Amino acid sequence: MPLIILARIALSLLSLAVLAAGGYALWSWYDGRWMLDAAGHALHVRDDWRLWLGLGLLAWSFLGRLVITPLLARRDSDPSRPERGEGQFLDSPTGSRLYVEVHGPANGPTVILTHGWGLDSTIWFYLRRALTARYRVIVWDLAGLGRSRAAKGAVDLSHFAQDLRAVMAFAGAPAVLVGHSIGGMTIQTLIRDHPGSAEAMAGVVLVNTTYTNPLKTMVLAPLAQALRWPVLEPVLRLAILLQPLAWLSAWQSYLSGSAHLANRLGFAEHVTHSQLEHTTLLATRNPPAALARGNLAMFDWDADGALQAVTSPILILAGDEDIVTLKSASQVLARATPGGQLLTIDAANHMGFLERHDIYLEKIEAFCLTAWSPAPRAAFEVHTIRDHGLEVGERS
Template sequence: MPLFFPVRVLTTLVSLLLLAATVYLLWSWYDGHLLVERADGDVEPLREDWRLWTGLLLLGFSFLGRLVVVPLLARPDRDEPSVAARGTGEEVAGPMGTTLFIETLGRADGPTLILTHGWSMDSTIWHYAKRQLGQHFRLIVWDLPGLGRSRGPISLETFAACLAFIIERSGAPGVVLVGHSIGGMTIQTLARDFPDLVAQRVRGMVLFNTTYTNPLRTMILPRLMQALRWPVLEPLMRLTILLQPLAWLGAWQSYLSGMAHLGNRIGFGRYVTRSQLEHVTLLSTRNSQGSICRGNLAMFRWDATGVLAHLPVPVLAVAGAADIVTKPEASQAIVGEAAEGRLIEIAGVNHMGMLERAEAYNEAVAAFASAVFVRDGVRS
């Protein structure tokens, strides 16, 4: 989401400045601050040991800082599943020149849920859903183009076309779509661009922490963020795309120092665990920084206002009460427009609430999906 970008830029700059200070201190210690004359008439550099020890301390922090920072920012882990695990998915040729990584798991004879992750992430972010929802439903998860193992053009229209392709490919007569953040925006774009497919094959939509328009308008400080768009955000994003190799190095340096974890912490509320923070930060570092910026730019030009009002499809919006990236008011507006809408707000969670309170989010999905499938004559 665009809010994370300027924060990541700042934390990367801080990390690089610390590394520059490290180099300066170690070099100035080696070179000597002053020249002193020895008894034999020669001169030698006077080395101040505080420069050495401070430089070594900063050097250690620059490459091992996350080991200290993460425990300070998040709770100890609970019964966490293996967050990086992928199943036996496959890469398939998708529409509009894309190659999609798609994984099918869960109960093979169960009703079908298709899960679309948020931006800068990939489908491994659904590890809690795989464990909890997979017991009762057939799950299809996939990587958005430009992220994870999927490749192709980056735009909301491309993502919606890929989601339409996956619905057709699933072979299921009816599906429930679940999307987090840009995943929810993708579902709304699908409803806008493929209304007939949605009316025929989609039994319900579950939208996690998402919006219905340019997210700069529905996050904290919307006027400031929109004012910064043209003079600051867009130029910085285009520069990042142009300098992708340097941006990649800077992102990894920020990750190793723990500064990237500090930046990503703003997307969580009070329940975040260490492995959750680590997983999100690793994904936002490992994915191409240029691709992430292209996706942010695409969001600036996106709007789906009023789309769901024209479709007789039940919509469940799940919002984090403390979400600063897509404020709960955005979910309220989506539900207000939908022909059949319902809102659930989860207390104490931020934009990554589907990790922080995974049990609450997944229980909401299971109850909603079971109800719409029973109404459709399919039992979970």
């Protein structure tokens, strides 16, 4: 998510500056200053305000998230949690070792969930919980993230597609594939590179994703593309070379709350404390080198038109306030997809499937119900989901 990367870099630098200022204030208090009294005697004087300023800045640097998170998000009624079930490891043909969990009835229709970049499979907390009553739900961590381990050179879309193909083979049955952000890009890459895999897809759900380099389909795209070579590429490559320092900086940014500020950009008005904390925690504990390699890979990616050959039903979900992958990207995907259905969710940003999880779950579950027994459908449908119901936006 290039936009979040830029925000995290800027806010992380600010967080480090606050930490440095706190350290300097404490040092200057301890060092004090010398002055002469009326009798000409030298006195060592310490200014107490420097002590309190230094302690305050250090406290903010390591405890700021406890204050910032409640200011940025709503209280929870149904908290999201980074919880895991019983999992196993799957060896991919790419050489990566993938962490996979299977939930729900063993004989139920299969749904495979592929998460977005910087996250892991625990981010599917709400959807996994809702679907497991009826479906056999398989979640997995992308190579290099969560508990999955990536082989050398295997952190890119083509390798992720092969990994997903291995997960589908592990499933052993046709499945509905659900992918958020880079997860949706992975599904498109699989169809592009391995067309025969589409036969094992009972349906496809693309959640807040794009069809090309995300720098081209985000807010302020011209600026993002202009910053690619002079800023983004050097910083990401530096994170690979200096991973231990990058990781320490990421954790300090997490503790200070500046990382939460950056990740707040991916949400709209409905985000809760736990959802913001969940997302920020995952983005922080994943290895910076893997995150950087994945982002670099996205800059050279394109799968425009890959979905044209798919005959199974496709649902495309977009947030009308998504600034990371604009809803126009989903509209392009829908127009290029025979039998595709586009739903635009009102008041939803890039992480809409968390903050508006009730609406996203309803639409995905309804799609899964029809995927194994599809009814005749229009070639292309577009709707907008609003708080007060379903409003037809376009149909052709």
